[in-house]
Amino acid sequence: MNRVITKIIVLFLLLATLSGCWSKKELDNLAIVTGIGIDKAEEGYEVSVQIINPAEVAAKQLTTRTAVSSYTASGKSLFDAIRNLIEVTPRKVYLSHTRIVIFSEELAKEGISDTIDFLVRDHELRTDFYLAIAKGYSAKQMLNILTPLDKIPASKMYAMIDNSERYLAQTRTVKIQKFTADLLLEGQQPFLTGIYIQGSTDIGNSIENVERVDSPAKILADHIGAMKGDQLIGWLEHKESKGFNYLTGKVKNSTEIIPCKDDDKYTSFEIISTDKKIKGKVKDGKPTFTIDIKVRANVAQSDCELKISNPKTLDKLEKDLNKEISDTASLTLEAIQKDLQTDIVGFGELLHRTKNKDWQKIKGQWDELFPEADIKVNVQTKIKRTGTITDSFKEK
Amino acid sequence: MFKLSSLFKKQPVNKQNNIPSQNLNASLQDTIQDVKQTLGDSNDIVYRPFHASYDGSLSMALIFTDGLVDKNVIQDFILRTLMIDIRKANVELSSKENSYQTLKEHSLTAGEMSEFNTVDKLYEHILSGDTVILIDGYEKAFAVDTKGWKQRGVEEPSSQTSVRGPKDGFTETIRTNTALLRRKIKDPNLWIKTKAIGKRTKTDVSIAYINGIADPKIVKEVYRRLDKINTDAILDSGYIEEFIQDKTYTPFPTIYNTERPDIIAAGLLEGRVAILVDGTPFVLLVPALFIQFFQASEDYYQRADFATFIRLVRYLAFFLSLLTPSAYIALTTFHQEMIPTDLLVSLSSQREGVPFPAFVEALIMELTFEILREAGIRMPRAVGSAISIVGALVLGQAAVEAGLVSSAMVIVVSLTAISSFVSPSFNMAISVRMLRFGFMILAATFGLFGILIGLIIMILHLTSLRSFGVPYLSPMAPFIPKDQKDVMLRFPHWGLFSRPRLINQQNVDREDTEAPKPSRREAENQSVKD
């Protein structure tokens, strides 16, 4: 009797294993998505996906077929639209390798939180892709540009956003986890990276774009889109974006140039690290903040008559740099306080964390108080090194 | 209806043809007749009747098996003594009692001699290469050890080779093997006891251990299990292994076997018990632990740091050969998100056009490899090179080019194969080969989760195993900190001052050497000279 029971159980288990493979997805049945573009449709959303053609990407010989293809479908919700893609894509859409999700500017202005919900909730999507807004273009157009060097345009965009944050500080990378955290905080507004196309989108669409030495259509990353809640309300310009990075202490590496006495010659600096400290308090119901930015820089190029070997010259240069950077920061503050009126730096959150009692009193009126807040910027620059020479060649 | 259980039911044993254990017949003629009849007049049995003593009154006979004996010994030490020397010396062989005693104590000049008085002993001696001397009128007989058959010399062991270390290997002769052990351990406490097992083969099985180091409980257990064996034939130590192991239905070996005397000697010195079987160069060592199958004798001859590194490589290879195909299946069919995008693109471009799912592809390739390997072992040496051509070209390159399998799969299979050759003991490599397929099925059904479940079951099984009462996974579970010096790592010899605890509990201290330090004097002298 016992033996019979065991035999039945064992058989049962064996059957369970053998008839398995429910979740199996063979590699050659997957359409690997690298980029998702979300546009507004008449009703709901229009989704474009960029799908890799593995044989072309891995091909050793040159082919005339493109390395990626893009497909578009629309639906009442993002999920619906992505499911509808199955009608047009030859294989099952596989989202785990998504590198970038692009929203069109039009959609961003209306609000994106409904789409964010799907992006966070769906388990196939990982959290390591970047979010960006196509500045002045539709998301579909962005995904339809072929790029040289990197055969997969979405990867190229990913790398480009990464590099422009790391070496120029003219934009900021935003991943979904950062975005949702900002969206949920009371004293902080989210922001997104801006990307746009330079050149003709018609040629960018075809393989011709990668056949020329100078590609007719290029993708660029610049500007930061300031949001209020989940809606885009305006853009920070190139310089303002950099100022924003100074204010948030995220300038890892960048450049600054300072004019010589009067002519149009400049001394250039490489910013090698920055550090910021914000102190905030509420005085008579009015919030005030002091931002200390510490910058370390190297002299990268000097076209002026400067005796750099003299410490006094460096002192003067440091002062000029201080002014330059604090001007940039003030420009940004001006933009977010007066023009856009949205707290994307997170001053409110700072109060919440450090002066919780005061914050509890004013958090209801933060939107009105923020534009009036008194914010001071102090910059302290230290020039560390001057490269492999000291005095410039103009100096004799 | 055929019942599955009948496979395991024992039929009543057929007791015919068993030689009764009666006493010897006093009449020489009758005995010889009996022997002739029992042995079926086999013509390799030689009967040599003769008369001894100077008056030729004592009729005797020699019986021996041609081919198993050294004829020179018979001529020089038996026939010459009894037929010629005895006359010269005028030995008195008149009275009946007297002559037997005299022969035994004064006349026979052979070295090893015994007397017996039963029929079954008679056959045992004849058939194991002794020369039996029968004397008319006595119910007793002599057996002189004249064993001397053609045997293989001591050669380098073929199954376990080493770069550095002793190159001698066990042979098929048990005497040679015990001698090899004696040469390594000159300790009066090395005890070797022999018994014959197998009703028909009467194979000599020796149990060797160092008294005072080996755990008496384990020694007793070995005897108990050997005594329980009741079988026709023991042709190899593998027979013994299956009869005495703790658990039959396990893919893992719980008894160690080797051709190398140095490993056995080291095992004896750790307190293990060796079982030598006549007729095979493979000697068993118990208790055997899991970690033992990852220790090569060379580990102890090479530098400690290098040995440690190699050991870690071996553990890595163990897991590689066990899990590579299943991990490949799991990653490519379930967890594509784990593969970096570039690699995924390249893998999926390789898989374009491959007609089978990854699991079937892996199964085909692994089975092909197993067939190749088996063919390589069984086929005549002369055609050996054909295997490599077929294997490398036809099944590797051509299959990829024909689009039957992806090239990544070929890499996976080769990695598995190479890793499985790393194991210093063939037994463990075999179990891994079998388990690999189980893991592949689990991976194809449940992905990495299936592999993990397989691993948990495997570890549960391993921890439940015991080898002669010693937990198989010790000293990892139960964890014995002192013994860790010789598990993953190999401490320098001066650090290995204690024997493994569970194997040996009475005589733990191994040695007491201090770590070598350069003598300061010498160092200074050296620098002065320079």
Added chain:
Amino acid sequence: MEKAQISSTQFVFLIIMFEFGSTIIVGMGFDAKQDAWLTILSGMLGGVILYLIYTHLHKKFPNAHITTYSSQLLGKYLGYIVAWAYIFYFFYLSARVLRDFSELIVITILKETPLLAVMLIFTLVIVYSCTLGIETIARTGEIFFPYVLGSGLIFLFFVFITGIPQADNLQPPLEKGWVNIFIKTFPQTLTFPFGELVVFTMLFPYLNREEKARKLGIQAILISTLFLIITNLTILASLGPDLAKRSVVPLLDTISLVNIQGIVQRMDPIVIIIMVIVGVMKIVVFFLAAFIGLHDVLPKLKNKKRYVTSSVLGVLLIMVALIMSQSYVEHIFVGLEIVPPYIHVPMQIIIPTILLILSFIRGRKKEV
């Protein structure tokens, strides 16, 4: 009672893995937002007190399980009922954790696989380990523990290397005051996972040095609290309190953020695998406790083969785990909102306390 021995190390490892059990999936005390780690701390204090009650009972009745001495203290019938209650309790919890982990697998890595299949294969492991007995389980735990701990630390290290955790997320501390923390602690973090140690009242007799049960257990609780707090702080600082609260598997979401130079990343399935090891240990401990209790209450079962009994229990386990709730949401809701106050509190706190008081009274009577 089978004659088995658990060494001190094995016991400590077993408790630590047990404490981690399902907490690493659902997370602990994220309702208290950035102060979640404080609720763990206060839960631990309560847990130690409860553990002292359990060991004290064991000291009074060495070599006995809670199912044995309950009838000695409460009388034959009431004790019998309590013993059965504990058996059902352990069995139910075992099914709960089984459901937790099966759901984890289905939600994360095997989306199209039926829940039943995942449960079946889990149960296979559980039944097999129960057949092999407590000694084997303890040893297996000993084998896995270093790997679990090591990989856990490596993952945390990766999280920090990537620079995800931000101290800002932990501020402001005590936003809603201590009272709030105690409200969140009792009954939730106190009973889950600390109070669940009541299951070890079934395992104390198997320790090879029973007298050390108290010391070892408290050590283990302290160590696991330390690790739980580290994990908790890392999750909070990485995800921020709001996301941590929303997330179904917060730890997984944290580790999926790891990206070191584009080389070390995408480790989610491995994290789940490691979680499963810990989970299996927890299910097995509960299952075994129910198994032992059943043999204690029904001595006739000893005549049956071990694997038969455990297989039957295993089939029941799957049924209970399948039936207990309709959806994952319901399952988690019941697990965090209903089970702690109505099931955990009586089984972990009230009954043991009553038993302890009774044992004192009885001890005094004897003295008189």
